[in-house]
Amino acid sequence: LAKTTQPISMDSYEGQEVNITCSHNNIATNDYITWYQQFPSQGPRFIIQGYKTKVTNEVASLFIPADRKSSTLSLPRVSLSDTAVYYCLVGDGRGANNLFFGTGTRLTVIP
Amino acid sequence: DAGVIQSPRHEVTEMGQEVTLRCKPISGHDYLFWYRQTMMRGLELLIYFNNNVPIDDSGMPEDRFSAKMPNASFSTLKIQPSEPRDSAVYFCASSPHRDRTISEAFFGQGTRLTVV
Numbered sequence: 001l002a003k004t005t006q007p008i009s010m011d012s013y014e015g016q017e018v019n020i021t022c023s024h025n026n027i028a029t030n031d032y033i034t035w036y037q038q039f040p041s042q043g044p045r046f047i048i049q050g051y052k053t054k055v056t057n058e059v060a061s062l063f064i065p066a067d068r069k070s071s072t073l074s075l076p077r078v079s080l081s082d083t084a085v086y087y088c089l090v091g092d093g094r095g096a097n098n099l100f101f102g103t104g105t106r107l108t109v110i111p
Numbered sequence: 112d113a114g115v116i117q118s119p120r121h122e123v124t125e126m127g128q129e130v131t132l133r134c135k136p137i138s139g140h141d142y143l144f145w146y147r148q149t150m151m152r153g154l155e156l157l158i159y160f161n162n163n164v165p166i167d168d169s170g171m172p173e174d175r176f177s178a179k180m181p182n183a184s185f186s187t188l189k190i191q192p193s194e195p196r197d198s199a200v201y202f203c204a205s206s207p208h209r210d211r212t213i214s215e216a217f218f219g220q221g222t223r224l225t226v227v
Contacts, residue, residue: 034215043115043202043218044154087154093213096167099144099204101154 004088009106018075020105022088025069030092033064033071038085038104047086048073075107083109115219117203123225129191132222134203135184141208144216145178145188149199160186161208193226200224 005023012018024033032051036044048055050062050071061074075082086105091098116135124130136143144159158168163180171178175194180186190197200223204216 041221043204043221044216045218046215049215096142096144096156096159096213098213099159099206099216100156101146103153 004090004102006086006088006102006105008103009108011108011110012078013110014079015077018078018082018107018109020073020075020086020088020107021070022073023070024088024090027068027090028092031090032092032098033062033068034089034091034098035060035062035073036087036089036101038087040084044087044101078107078109080109080111083107115203115205115217117201117219117222119222120220121223121225123227124193126194126226127192128226129189130193130197130224130226132188132201132203132224134186134188134219136186136203136205137207137217138184139207140205140217142206142213142216143180143186144204144206145186146202146204146218147172147199148202148221154202157188190224193224195226198225 034049035047037047038044048057048060048062050064052064055062063072087101089098118133142161145157146154148154157170158178159166160180176190178188200221202218202221204218206213206216
């Protein structure tokens with residue numbers, strides 16, 4: 001399984017853009033990158049998924065460089081409600097190998 | 112769809128008792144997963160099913176844990192006998208089947224289990 005490394009925690013002020021970077025140096029050719037968000041007392045929620053370059057949806061953007069050894073989740077203009085743990089997962093989706101969660105990044109948004 | 116439904120939301124039991132957690136996946140989803148979350152170990156994948164068949168139970172911690180999926184709309188995770196170290200939040204998740212790969216997983220609200 002491709003291992004991922006993320007910062008344990010981050011703080012940000014309301015209204016700022018937040019970028020959370022995930023390292024996955026041994027990502028395989030068929031692997032794609034998925035990010036989940038988990039609020040306290042809730043199950044994780046899918047945010048975004050990508051393979052290369054840039055992916056954007058209504059919640060976030062995902063930037064993946066050409067070598068794919070890292071990825072950056074970008075949250076535009078965060079609010080207090082974005083305080084959560086963000087997980088980066090890597091896998092090709094076969095045998096549930098893209099559903100192993102690491103420690104995640106605890107984002108705290110400050111007023 | 113109401114999403115993945117788990118019951119009970121909270122369970123407090125005494126050590127040695129049997130505990131049964133229940134899950135109703137999203138209709139039409141082919142995959143069902145059971146996770147356990149603790150502060151120490153984070154989110155651990157315990158077992159998952161494809162079309163009601165257990166595929167990988169390597170994450171199940173001990174023989175005291177068992178999971179079944181008798182039909183496409185129901186699964187149980189049983190702990191017998193329960194121990195205090197089983198205290199955790201247990202999540203059930205389901206996922207549709209797209210191009211023979213598992214894409215995003217949809218999680219339930221979890222069952223907070225406390226074994227005293």
